[in-house]
Amino acid sequence: MTGQNQPDSPKSVPQLLARNASIHRDKPAYREKEFGIWQSWTWRETAAEIEALALGLLDLGVNAGDHVAISGRNRPALYWSMVAVQSVGAVPVPLYQDAVVEEMTYVLDNCNARFVIAGDQEQVDKIIEAQQTVHGIEHVIYFDTRGMRKYDHSEITSFADIQNEGRAAKARLSKELDARRDALGYDNTCVMLYTSGTTGRPKGVVLSNRNVIETSKNTSDFDHLNAGEETLAYLPMAWVGDFIFSIGQAYWSAFCVNCPESADTMNADLREIGPTYFFAPPAIFEGHLTQVMIRMEDASRFKRWMFAYFMDHAKTVGPKLLDGESVGALDRLIHKLGKYLVYGPLKNRLGMSRVRVGYTAGEAIGPELFDFYRSLGINLKQLYGQTEATVFITQQPDGEVRSDTVGVPSPGVELKIAENGEVFYRSPGTFVEYFGNPESTSSTKDPEGWVATGDAGFIEETSGHLRIIDRIKDVSKMADGSLFAPKYIENKLKFYPNILEAVVFGAGRDRCTAFINIDLTAVGNWAERNNIAYSSYQELSQHPQVLDTVLSHVNAVNESVAEDEMLAGCQVHRFLVLHKELDADDGEMTRTRKVRRAVIAEKFNDLIDALYDGSDTIYTETEVTYEDGRKGQIKATLDIRDAAVVAKAKAAA
Amino acid sequence: MKQDAIMDDNTPFVTADGRQIGGVMMDLRNITLRFGGVEAIKSISFNIREGEIRAIIGPNGAGKSSMLNVISGFYKPQEGEVYFRGTKRPPMKPYQVARQGVARTFQNIALFEGMSVLDNIMTGRMGHIKSNMLVQAIWAGKAQREEDESREAVERIIDFLQIQAIRKTPVGRLPYGLKKRVELARALAAEPDLLLLDEPMAGMNVEEKEDMSRFILDVNDEFGTTIALIEHDMGVVMDLSDRVVVMDYGRKIGDGTPDEVRNNQEVIDAYLGVAHD
Numbered sequence: 001m002t003g004q005n006q007p008d009s010p011k012s013v014p015q016l017l018a019r020n021a022s023i024h025r026d027k028p029a030y031r032e033k034e035f036g037i038w039q040s041w042t043w044r045e046t047a048a049e050i051e052a053l054a055l056g057l058l059d060l061g062v063n064a065g066d067h068v069a070i071s072g073r074n075r076p077a078l079y080w081s082m083v084a085v086q087s088v089g090a091v092p093v094p095l096y097q098d099a100v101v102e103e104m105t106y107v108l109d110n111c112n113a114r115f116v117i118a119g120d121q122e123q124v125d126k127i128i129e130a131q132q133t134v135h136g137i138e139h140v141i142y143f144d145t146r147g148m149r150k151y152d153h154s155e156i157t158s159f160a161d162i163q164n165e166g167r168a169a170k171a172r173l174s175k176e177l178d179a180r181r182d183a184l185g186y187d188n189t190c191v192m193l194y195t196s197g198t199t200g201r202p203k204g205v206v207l208s209n210r211n212v213i214e215t216s217k218n219t220s221d222f223d224h225l226n227a228g229e230e231t232l233a234y235l236p237m238a239w240v241g242d243f244i245f246s247i248g249q250a251y252w253s254a255f256c257v258n259c260p261e262s263a264d265t266m267n268a269d270l271r272e273i274g275p276t277y278f279f280a281p282p283a284i285f286e287g288h289l290t291q292v293m294i295r296m297e298d299a300s301r302f303k304r305w306m307f308a309y310f311m312d313h314a315k316t317v318g319p320k321l322l323d324g325e326s327v328g329a330l331d332r333l334i335h336k337l338g339k340y341l342v343y344g345p346l347k348n349r350l351g352m353s354r355v356r357v358g359y360t361a362g363e364a365i366g367p368e369l370f371d372f373y374r375s376l377g378i379n380l381k382q383l384y385g386q387t388e389a390t391v392f393i394t395q396q397p398d399g400e401v402r403s404d405t406v407g408v409p410s411p412g413v414e415l416k417i418a419e420n421g422e423v424f425y426r427s428p429g430t431f432v433e434y435f436g437n438p439e440s441t442s443s444t445k446d447p448e449g450w451v452a453t454g455d456a457g458f459i460e461e462t463s464g465h466l467r468i469i470d471r472i473k474d475v476s477k478m479a480d481g482s483l484f485a486p487k488y489i490e491n492k493l494k495f496y497p498n499i500l501e502a503v504v505f506g507a508g509r510d511r512c513t514a515f516i517n518i519d520l521t522a523v524g525n526w527a528e529r530n531n532i533a534y535s536s537y538q539e540l541s542q543h544p545q546v547l548d549t550v551l552s553h554v555n556a557v558n559e560s561v562a563e564d565e566m567l568a569g570c571q572v573h574r575f576l577v578l579h580k581e582l583d584a585d586d587g588e589m590t591r592t593r594k595v596r597r598a599v600i601a602e603k604f605n606d607l608i609d610a611l612y613d614g615s616d617t618i619y620t621e622t623e624v625t626y627e628d629g630r631k632g633q634i635k636a637t638l639d640i641r642d643a644a645v646v647a648k649a650k651a652a653a
Numbered sequence: 654m655k656q657d658a659i660m661d662d663n664t665p666f667v668t669a670d671g672r673q674i675g676g677v678m679m680d681l682r683n684i685t686l687r688f689g690g691v692e693a694i695k696s697i698s699f700n701i702r703e704g705e706i707r708a709i710i711g712p713n714g715a716g717k718s719s720m721l722n723v724i725s726g727f728y729k730p731q732e733g734e735v736y737f738r739g740t741k742r743p744p745m746k747p748y749q750v751a752r753q754g755v756a757r758t759f760q761n762i763a764l765f766e767g768m769s770v771l772d773n774i775m776t777g778r779m780g781h782i783k784s785n786m787l788v789q790a791i792w793a794g795k796a797q798r799e800e801d802e803s804r805e806a807v808e809r810i811i812d813f814l815q816i817q818a819i820r821k822t823p824v825g826r827l828p829y830g831l832k833k834r835v836e837l838a839r840a841l842a843a844e845p846d847l848l849l850l851d852e853p854m855a856g857m858n859v860e861e862k863e864d865m866s867r868f869i870l871d872v873n874d875e876f877g878t879t880i881a882l883i884e885h886d887m888g889v890v891m892d893l894s895d896r897v898v899v900m901d902y903g904r905k906i907g908d909g910t911p912d913e914v915r916n917n918q919e920v921i922d923a924y925l926g927v928a929h930d
Contacts, residue, residue, distance in 0.1 A: 035808035147871060150671045264818035
């Protein structure tokens with residue numbers, strides 16, 4: 001499967017584009033909803049747009065090897081920008097569009113970006129602010145012209161103008177463009193992506209054309225992706241997953257990438273497009289399920305009964321049907337009826353009627369959540385990966401899907417587990433280096449090409465699937481020497497719709513404690529239903545009944561944890577519900593919503609002390625950062641609750 | 654936004670932030686409006702120039718909304734003249750004024766609650782539909798073409814005001830701040846030269862006010878629409894407008910740039926409250 005390529009097989013994304021433009025000429029490559037209508041571009045039109053931009057970039061003076069930052073929401077023009085930048089031999093560096101100025105400044109400075117392509121005025125403003133400290137940026141190109149008329153245009157130009165200049169300069173520059181495109185090979189850099197980094201500063205991961213194309217080819221084969229697939233591009237363009245799904249695999253398989261009208265219309269656009277290949281982090285699936293459940297509570301009694309009956313049936317039969325196991329004739333009949341009455345309409349509502357291959361990754365997904373989608377007949381699978389691997393390390397094959405594993409090694413990937421339980425991999429997708437950081441590169445990737453994932457896990461002997469326990473640096477010992485794996489407990493807590501985030505402490509201590517974040521959608525709806533008035537998130541979070549509910553969840557988790565001999569010591573003894581949501585703007589989470597333990601432990605050390613010193617309440621003041629960068633203080637008195645702990649029942653059996 | 658010298662003449666100029674301000678668009682001369690024995694407006698004169706944002710402020714009951722209603726043709730003043738682009742305006746019905754290129758929003762939202770956002774905004778295109786009722790009923794060529802054009806114009810406004818996500822939502826289900834935005838959208842759908850906004854930010858929170866201010870500036874900037882607005886939030890008025898008219902008990906007590914108005918003793922008295930004779 002590792003793919004011995006034919007000699008003429010494309011060796012770069014621009015070469016893939018040329019191939020698609022000649023083979024799939026009039027098939028749609030991109031769609032975007034604008035002015036209420038889906039506009040579309042065929043592969044041929046796409047190639048023409050990209051060429052015009054590439055010529056414009058040449059005219060502007062972009063050199064081979066330059067870094068060009070790209071920032072904005074998912075729009076065809078910005079995807080074209082990436083490929084146009086590659087066409088002239090430069091390296092695209094997509095940025096997280098919701099990053100604050102300091103974060104952007106760091107990346108722009110770190111990669112010495114000479115040019116920036118920005119989606120709209122908001123992004124341009126951030127770039128201009130960053131230019132106070134970063135001086136390497138020579139020119140900014142913007143796509144959406146709205147509000148841009150009054151800017152000083154000596155160093156700023158619109159996307160359309162660059163394209164026009166490119167078209168005008170075609171006769172003069174097309175030779176140069178051809179030369180640059182032809183010079184691209186497997187060893188050239190395809191893209192540079194900054195890792196969100198749960199620790200320390202983001203690092204620029206350099207991925208070569210080999211990494212991207214080999215990985216895209218292997219994984220497209222794995223799931224039999226073809227030119228007929230439809231995807232919705234809505235996840236951040238700076239995230240490696242979007243790059244692989246919306247560029248790597250999309251160009252390899254020549255399928256169509258659809259861009260939503262705006263972030264707010266995502267769900268409606270999803271329904272209209274009906275993607276066949278869909279990726280979402282667990283949070284998105286969870287959000288959808290919460291919406292469905294809330295709406296069902298408002299439905300008539302008969303509909304509620306029908307929903308409950310058929311969903312129960314689907315839970316027993318649905319996954320079996322998906323995995324191709326045999327099912328009795330009566331069950332099959334009821335399932336068919338359910339398809340017309342419940343599953344079909346529900347899938348349509350979710351925009352997942354046509355999903356043939358669905359993936360979730362990034363965080364562990366709750367078994368109930370996972371089973372809900374599987375039982376509807378949606379082929380939802382898990383994959384495990386990271387930026388340094390060009391996404392794919394392991395993934396679940398059709399018919400071997402479970403919520404507690406992350407699947408078998410992807411084609412071409414070798415796995416090994418170190419003494420301490422850390423997972424290592426080696427693959428065609430293994431990254432080239434961290435940009436300008438040889439020490440980090442060599443500490444992550446050994447000379448033989450093995451990369452440390454930083455995750456602890458093991459390979460299940462019966463199935464050959466990989467199971468991940470936790471981050472290796474987070475796995476540690478408690479005071480009495482028993483294993484402490486916080487993520488494991490946190491995930492169990494987060495599987496309750498009322499709990500959005502949890503942070504468990506206990507390394508080196510005699511018992512575990514936890515911070516909980518409530519989910520405002522679920523708890524707010526519950527409060528509305530029970531006539532509980534509240535004026536703020538903070539007030540709701542400290543409501544006695546909310547605390548009681550959370551307590552019942554913590555107790556239930558303790559019970560289930562106690563069953564696992566290895567982790568029975570990790571039961572949560574005391575907890576509190578935080579008065580604010582953990583937020584990336586405050587540095588408490590990464591942009592991909594992973595908790596930063598060290599930051600939280602330092603910021604809320606007074607609260608942790610209170611969890612261990614036995615006090616019932618604690619007064620605290622916390623600094624918060626608003627979306628526009630201003631800072632404020634919130635003050636709160638938090639209740640601390642004791643949870644029921646199940647005694648270690650080792651001897652019982 | 655604010656310029657140092659205000660010229661009541663017709664000389665066009667460019668503001669510090671690069672907007673074109675033209676000559677006088679609407680000139681109101683000695684307007685007096687009475688309801689029975691009550692004089693709501695007492696011989697007021699002021700003008701609105703092409704491309705500017707003109708604010709009308711004053712305490713409650715000062716006659717601001719009445720003034721706007723005079724401009725839009727809803728009230729007919731007993732005395733005084735209205736000159737629009739240099740010619741004296743004969744007595745007109747509101748729809749005739751609308752055809753001249755004047756659109757407005759209302760202090761109390763006046764939308765069709767049961768209709769979708771899209772349909773509400775489409776009603777703003779009424780003045781641009783020329784085909785007669787029969788042609789529209791049978792959906793003949795011209796009617797269809799006109800509706801397509803209107804829909805396109807409306808979609809551009811939906812995009813401009815960033816209300817794509819509520820395009821199909823019945824207006825009755827929207828929160829207050831969004832309803833205000835839909836009203837602005839409907840007024841814009843008429844492609845007006847002069848846009849009258851009656852308290853566009855009343856009852857909004859700070860964030861909604863910031864959004865609305867941004868949209869008003871953008872409308873003025875992108876479409877070159879002249880705007881006359883009534884607003885109570887002084888911060889908003891001072892930031893947005895080029896010139897301000899101050900009214901109190903039906904009289905004009907101040908007229909000028911925000912800075913001039915701020916330092917006018919009579920204006921200060923009116924706002925801080927001084928006994929009237």
